Amino acid sequence: MSDLVLTDVSRWYGNVVAVNDVSMHISPGITGLLGPNGAGKSTLLSMMAGLLPPSTGTVTIDGAPTRGNVEIYRKIGLVPVQESLYDFLTGSQFVRLNADLQQVPQPDAATKHAIGLVDMAAAADRKISTYSKGMKQRIKVASALVHQPPVLLLDEPFNGMDPIQRRHMMGLLTDFAQQGRTIVFSSHILEEVEQIARQVEVVVAGRHAASGDFAAIRRLMTDRPNQYVVRSSDNRRLATLLLGEQSVRGARLRSNDVLEVEADDFGAFAHAVPRVAQQHGIRILELTPTDESLESVFSYLVNAT
Structure with missing residues (x-):
């Protein structure tokens, strides 16, 4: 050995x-x-x-x-x-x-x-x-x-x-x-x-x-912040509602039709979005992760350690 x-x-x-x-x-x-x-x-x-x-x-x-x-x-x-x-x-x-x-x-x-x-x-x-x-x-x-x-x-x-x-x-x-x-x-x-x-x-x-x-x-x-692009029927209202969720670290309007969201807990966020949208009559048109490449995961590890 x-x-x-x-x-x-x-x-x-x-x-x-x-x-x-x-x-x-x-x-x-x-x-x-x-x-x-x-x-x-x-x-x-x-x-x-x-x-x-x-x-x-x-x-x-x-x-x-x-x-x-x-x-x-x-x-x-x-x-x-x-x-x-x-x-x-x-x-x-x-x-x-x-x-x-x-x-x-x-x-x-x-x-x-x-x-x-x-x-x-x-x-x-x-x-x-x-x-x-x-x-x-x-x-x-x-x-x-x-x-x-x-x-x-x-x-x-x-x-x-x-x-x-x-x-x-x-x-x-x-x-x-x-x-x-x-x-x-x-x-x-x-x-x-x-x-x-x-x-x-x-x-x-x-x-x-x-x-x-x-x-x-x-x-x-798994625990690193995850970033998403969201398009919905009411981005401004959805951003306000999501900021009240514990799993959401931040949300900002990139333009009139695109919302950028950063979430700490992928599982909790995945449940929060449809729940919030359904409760408040908001239609989700797109929900796409923007940083799922291995490079982004590894880069996060550099900053986390």
Whole structure:
């Protein structure tokens, strides 16, 4: 079992700050690295794997720096997000290549076992150039697993997988976690993280926005203020009535036909609007949330923590 620790880690490229002063302590089990596209997740995983040196700060596994440390590299299995593989090789040759690089004692047996784990035995002798996106993802996972590393780092591992493949891979990662391995996988999809990760690290614009078990992070997301555009038969009167509701934080007329409402409690607000409208004879013509993107949710977490 291995602990992965990031302490005050930053990484910049010229004047561009990709990761800004991030600290994390990741223990055995499954940790979801959650954030919108461009948040810095891939940069963080590359530093965890020792591929990139931090501009400042340290990244260690069991107290040893990851960068430039061959013994630590043997503890890590990395599944990068890039699809560029050695397309002229077969799946079996690709996995065997990593087994040889890692100096696995019985490379043929290890290769066969890793390919079987990801359910790719039937396609192992086909060239990677003939693989679908989901198959390429699975063969990358097999290559990362062939030396049985205690630390597994996966960048958007479920991209391109169909529901059956995704369920199989999630089950595989869960089994590895139960064996005591330390697994970090990145995703911008909340539901992927929710299904298998209990520990969540949220990253937004290179900053560490939130950390904790999934229930706590989900609660922060659910309890954030929600914004809506409302059109009704009497916007001015509806605004006055809604401001009397406990769930409504604010309401303002954007124009004669549009009302903007900010509510703290989505469930209470969803019940309040039809009740108020019915009681006072107001017709609701439109009720649309305006900030339901993951980017807006994550941005709220930055300001809430």
